[in-house]
Amino acid sequence: MATAKVHDWHRDLAARALTGGLLVVGNQLEESDLDAYIADRSITYGQDDAPRNWLVTPDPDPIKLENYRAAGYHVFDATAEEFFLALYSAAEPKTMADIVLETIPSVAGAVRSQRAMTWFRTAMDPVITSIEQAHAEKGLLRHFLTGDEPEWFYIVNNAYAPTSRDTELTRTIGDSMNSNATGVGVLHVIGPSGSGKTTCIRVALEKVARSNPYIYEFKNGGAIDLDLLRETISRFTGKSIFVFYSAHEFYYAISYISDHFGKSQTPFCLFILEDRVGDYKRNRAQLRRPTVSSVFELAELSVPDAKSIAQKIEAHGLVFDNFSDLPLDRRAKLIVDKERGYGGDLLTTLFSLTTHENFEAKIYQDYVSIRNAAALEALEAVSIVNALGFNVPVHYAAGFIDISQSAFQELVSKELAGVLVYMKEGGYVRCRHKIIAKYYFEQCISKQGSSSLILKILRFLSRQFTVADIRHHPLPYRIYKEIVSFEFLFGSYFAQESRLTSTEMVYHEAQKLFGRDGIFWLHFGRFYRKTDRLDEAIECFRTGLTYFDSFQTNHQLGVALLERYASEGFIDKQDYEEGIEILEAERASRATADPFPTGTMIHWLRKIVAGDQDNEDAASRLKNAISYGMKHFQDDQFVRDQIRDYFSMNGRA
Secondary structure, three states, rough: OOOOOOOHHHHHHHHHHHHHOOOOOOOOOOOHHHHHHHHHHHHHHHOOOOOOOEEOOOOOOOHHHHHHHHHHEEEEOOOOOHHHHHHHHOOOOOHHHHHHHHHOOOOOOHHHHHHHHHHHHHHHHHHHHHHHHHOOOOHHHHHHHHHHOOOOHHHOOOOOOOHHHHHHHHHHHHHHHHHHEEEEEEEEEOOOOOHHHHHHHHHHHHOOOOOOOOEEEOOOOOOOOHHHHHHHHHHHOOOOOOOEEEEHHHHHOOOOOOOHHHOOOOOOEEEEEEEEHHHHHHHHHOOOOEEEEEEOOOOOOOHHHHHHHHHHHHHHHOOOOOOOOOOHHHHHHHHHHHHHHEEEEEEHHHHHHHHOOOOHHHHHHHHHOOHHHHHHHHHHHHHHHHHHHOOHHHHHHHHHOOHHHHHHHHHHHHEEEOOEEEEEEOOOOEOOOOOHHHHHHHHOOOOOOHHHHHHHHHHHHOOOOOHHHHOOOOOOHHHHHHOOOHHHHHHHHOOOOOOHHHHHHHHHHHHHHOOOHHHHHHHHHHHHOOOOOHHHHHHHHHHHHHHHHOOHHHHHHHHHHHHHHHHHOOHHHHHHHHHHHHHHHHHHHHHHHOHHHHHHHHHHHHHHHHHHOOHHOOOOOOOOHHHHHHHOOOOOOEEEEEHHHHHHEEEOO
């Protein structure tokens, strides 16, 4: 059943079984696993496919033998020893290190780092390999312009419309690689959701890879091991590029690598970090300055770029009423106007154009037409996780709603056919498009969420990782971290009238599952602070710091102490002194790299000085913070607002 603990390697095993070429030695595959594979294969391929995998087992049971064959296995009746003796007589074996070293540039000494190389192979996709595999794929190219994911298949077949943004990003990456010999560089590629960031990056990489072959994309479901990443990079003998999508989760890792290699003679390593603008701005303070750092923000679509898109629509043979018959200039203007109307979301723009209907009404109708309760719960769970930026492994989706994988696959093939899409390559499920997941969440789930579903999801995720796993940021932890966040539960998910009791109830139950995770206590504390229960908030923050010395938790604790000091009439000097000490330490550590601590300090000192006019220490610190802010952060809006409010309060314009 999906409620049992299932590691990511189980999902990878399922994916390999479905795509073929899997050799299993032994007979320890569980019947429930085989049942899920059989159901999956029956739905995806039908029962008559020729076997594509192999199983070595002595004296197989006749009934199990039929099950194995139905699941796509060719069975060898032999012991492991007999099989390998026969195999080795025909082919010389290779170690895992031999295989990995064939695709990763390194010196011979890297063989000693077999563990690091093996991890690297499982966590990173070589772009050159992805390009080669994409050239062998077949499919309909026009689907790209109607909102399909920007897979490498579309990139290598030029299904996209070339734009000036692609050219500029290609030049930026090339210049960085050519002008730096050693050290670490960071290139942030940011833009609104659906603006074409991934497409732009992959178009650029496809060109850059012709002269820089060592380019790797971090796998969506992978986990980071800082020590193994450092070990692998240290073995590179040529310049390299690493690409992270939704990268803000991994700024801590990039900072670690930057600190370690920043002044070393290791060949230059460029990290390309893709993020939505808001995620980048909220998290950029975590990223200490590398050797080279720059930001590439996708600008609004230009008219020439819009013409290119209109011409590509025509080249794909797509014809749309009230669009295709217009002159090219009119078509381009229509694309530009829609793109700006959707806040830079090019994906939504194209979907709206190509369906030529009120796509929101169509998506809503798809949602409300689902009558099966289990199917609706499955759709909601997948939509939530998709909207948060993650694809959902099939066994996760089944586990979220406490059903077997085979039962979930049946829902996808029947009640949810055409609504959810199963991706056999990778073994995950998703909504048809990112914009649809986003719409389902914002219009059909947000502000009316079910605490029962959220707790089911959290209970399942709690079985997928331990506290010891957190440092690697595995996929289940990353999903959990988004779902348990104060912004999600209190700000987006629950209804306005019930969000206080519902959020508190979820946190109360979740502490039994995640009570040793510092991030959980950060969000529980933020909830209590938002609802003016400062004693409970401070206790949560202190508890969280016993497990993880987080910048965010320290900041929240310092602010909560000053807030309690002010709310209780400026009496408890201990709260003031501890809060100031924490925030001053934060300000000193961030220095001129981050304006937020200085702006926060001005904000709270201003309130304290206004209410406690005898506090000379606060008055002195306030003047110092204002002077520092005016000198170093003149361009930061938050700091400028705090300084303006101070002078307004004191009668100066």
